[in-house]
Amino acid sequence: MAETDQQERTEQATAKRLDDARKKGQVPRSRDLNTTILLLLSSLAFLVLGRHMLEGLTELVRTGISIPRDRLVHADRLVTVLVHDFHLALILLAPFLAVTVIAALLGPLALGGWAFSTESLAPDLSKLDPVKGLGKLFSAQGLVELVKSIAKVILVSVVAGAMLWRFRDQILAMSYEPLWSAAAHGAHLIGLSLLVLSLALALIAAIDVPFQIWNHGRQLRMTHQEVKDEFKETEGDPQIRARVRRMQREVAQRRMMEDVPKA
Incomplete structure (x- = not known):
């Protein structure tokens, strides 16, 4: 019956149906696009701000472990010091956190726009139906998700292997560097690796976005x-x-x- 109904759905969704679906929070979404944007902007921010954050946090830890004894024995003084250090850490991390929040908001805005609906928050018992769950697992959507998962595992493995091989000499030399220098060097390599990985994931997102738009239109036929x-x-x-x-x-x-x- 469901197959017959799906075959009969040959008409494109009308403007009213699209508008009603949007009110229910049903808009095309691409998790791969969201992940790519978040990872790309976060890695860029980490490359730019990482050294400054690491220096500040290192100094904060250094001063934190050298708190005078008279402050340790007085709870009120210790709380004051901890609150002060927490504020300093928050100030150091604020620019990076702001970039990640903006990146997390840009993903949904890029595809489908912001569509908040209270109906999507209501519990849907039909999602617990095992028959429907198996149907989704073996549907075109499930097949695409499986292919994407395999592709992402391969991409991550290739990027990680390539970065380790490309910077193998620098990674080995880090063991002879001072602690601060090795930490800064390692943070830079991590940020660079995440940037390359985000560019690789952009290939998957470029394929996933058109598919999600097409699949959304197909579901609303x-x-x-x-x-x-x-x-x-x-x-x-x-x-x-x-x-x-x-x-x-x-x-x-x-x-x-x-x-x-x-x-």
Whole structure:
């Protein structure tokens, strides 16, 4: 029955159906696009701000472990020091956190826009149906998700292997560097690796975005009868409107005939 219904849904979704779906929070989404944007902007921010954050946090830890004894034995003084250090750490991390928050908001905005709906927060018991779950698992959507997961595992493995091989000499030399220098060097390599990984994931996102748009339109397709019913709801029954127009023409003709003798 579901297959027959799906075969009958050959009509593109109307503007009203798309609008109703959006009100319910049903818009095209790409998790791969969201992940790519978040990882790309975060890695760039880490490359730019990482050294400054690491220096500040290192100094904060150094001063934190050298708290005077008189402050340790007084709870109120210790709390004051901890609150002060927490504020300093928050200030150091604030720019990076701001970039990650903005990146997390840009993903949904780039595809589908922001669509908040309370209906999507309501529990849906149909999602617990094992039959529907198996249907989704073996559907086109499930197959695409499986292919993407395999591709992402391969990409991560290739990027990690390539970065380790490319910077193998520098990684080995870090064991001879001072602690601070090795930490800064390692942070830079991590940021660079995340940047390369985000660029690789952009390839998957470039394929996933068109698929999600197409799949969203496919899920909202309508049967011919649904299109007719919606037209009746919005414009009225065509038969009734035709009858009204016919009656209006008859009334106009009678008036014309009545006006002829007067002329």
